[in-house]
Amino acid sequence: MSRQMLPRVFLSQPLQNGVSRYTCQLKRITLKFCKFRPNSLGAREFIENGDFLEFARANPQVACYLKPRRNRPPVLQAEFANGSVQLARIDSFPAEFVRRWFWLMRGRSGDDLLPLHENLRSFHPSVQGVWTPFTFGRSVGLGDLPDSRHRPMSPSATELIQQLHRLQSARMS
Amino acid sequence: MHLTCPLWVRRIPKIYRNNDPFYLRNLYLQFSFLFRGRSSRCFRLAEQRVIKAFQHMNAMRAVRKDRFKQLCDERIDAACAQHGIPGKMLVDGLGRMNIQLNRKMLQQLAIYEPYSFKSLTDLVKQYHSELGIVPPNAEPPAPVVTRGLLQSPIVPGNRKYYE
Numbered sequence: 519m520s521r522q523m524l525p526r527v528f529l530s531q532p533l534q535n536g537v538s539r540y541t542c543q544l545k546r547i548t549l550k551f552c553k554f555r556p557n558s559l560g561a562r563e564f565i566e567n568g569d570f571l572e573f574a575r576a577n578p579q580v581a582c583y584l585k586p587r588r589n590r591p592p593v594l595q596a597e598f599a600n601g602s603v604q605l606a607r608i609d610s611f612p613a614e615f616v617r618r619w620f621w622l623m624r625g626r627s628g629d630d631l632l633p634l635h636e637n638l639r640s641f642h643p644s645v646q647g648v649w650t651p652f653t654f655g656r657s658v659g660l661g662d663l664p665d666s667r668h669r670p671m672s673p674s675a676t677e678l679i680q681q682l683h684r685l686q687s688a689r690m691s
Numbered sequence: 692m693h694l695t696c697p698l699w700v701r702r703i704p705k706i707y708r709n710n711d712p713f714y715l716r717n718l719y720l721q722f723s724f725l726f727r728g729r730s731s732r733c734f735r736l737a738e739q740r741v742i743k744a745f746q747h748m749n750a751m752r753a754v755r756k757d758r759f760k761q762l763c764d765e766r767i768d769a770a771c772a773q774h775g776i777p778g779k780m781l782v783d784g785l786g787r788m789n790i791q792l793n794r795k796m797l798q799q800l801a802i803y804e805p806y807s808f809k810s811l812t813d814l815v816k817q818y819h820s821e822l823g824i825v826p827p828n829a830e831p832p833a834p835v836v837t838r839g840l841l842q843s844p845i846v847p848g849n850r851k852y853y854e
Binding site for chain 2: 523643644645646647648649653654657658
């Protein structure tokens with residue numbers, strides 16, 4: 519049932535990002551926090567320690583916003599190039615965890631988080647050539663037909679006619 | 692059929708009070724929407740099928756690992772049989788030579804890099820022939836000078852013995 523409910527996908531990047539050129543997919547990141555409530559303490563420390571500015575300076579391609587909201591739990595909202603919006607609840611997180619979430623969003627492509635078939639994907643999985651029965655000479659699957667190990671086949675049309683002929687000539691003689 | 696407003700409103704869930712049965716039933720029906728027939732639409736049937744589906748999911752976790760291992764073993768056995776050695780011998784021999792390839796990687800190599808796989812079988816045949824064990828159906832491997840390195844390979848732990 520789990521595979522029906524959440525279909526699995528293959529690893530992919532939007533527009534093959536990274537094959538020739540890498541573009542950061544994160545466009546805007548907003549840190550919503552409360553200035554007074556204790557569950558926003560980590561977010562406030564993250565800002566006051568200078569980590570927020572460090573992130574903003576290191577990533578000029580990302581628009582970074584701060585949104586103080588009274589009496590609301592802290593939330594990280596990340597918007598990506600493909601239009602998707604991802605929210606990370608950072609309720610009562612330490613500042614270091616908030617920092618890690620920022621950098622995690624920076625590396626995401628915005629695609630939905632779905633279970634993968636495999637953690638790797640390659641369009642050319644084989645360098646030496648995929649194995650075939652002919653790779654090492656014709657040494658696999660050799661045999662003559664009909665094989666005694668197979669179930670006895672019903673007689674072919676030719677054999678039937680030959681049987682009839684034998685019976686007829688036996689009757690005649 | 693005209694329903695009055697109160698009939699459309701759901702009883703809002705509160706602590707220590709019964710909330711509307713809609714919420715629990717909808718939860719089960721969310722899990723059952725791809726099921727066959729009325730089990731996907733009717734709660735009384737869906738509840739049974741969904742609980743059974745969860746049990747299957749739980750039970751399959753251990754079984755899935757075993758089945759994958761069996762599949763890998765089958766593939767390695769078939770690939771090794773072409774080179775004349777049993778699959779167990781390959782896995783054991785590589786372990787003894789401290790070549791750390793697990794069954795998953797070995798079956799990937801057997802499918803996608805057949806010549807590398809053949810070279811691994813040659814290594815194993817060489818190792819065993821140095822010990823005097825000759826697999827019956829195998830072609831002898833290409834002559835290689837090993838200087839006893841297969842029997843006592845240099846690993847980070849025993850590097851000092853070879854310096």
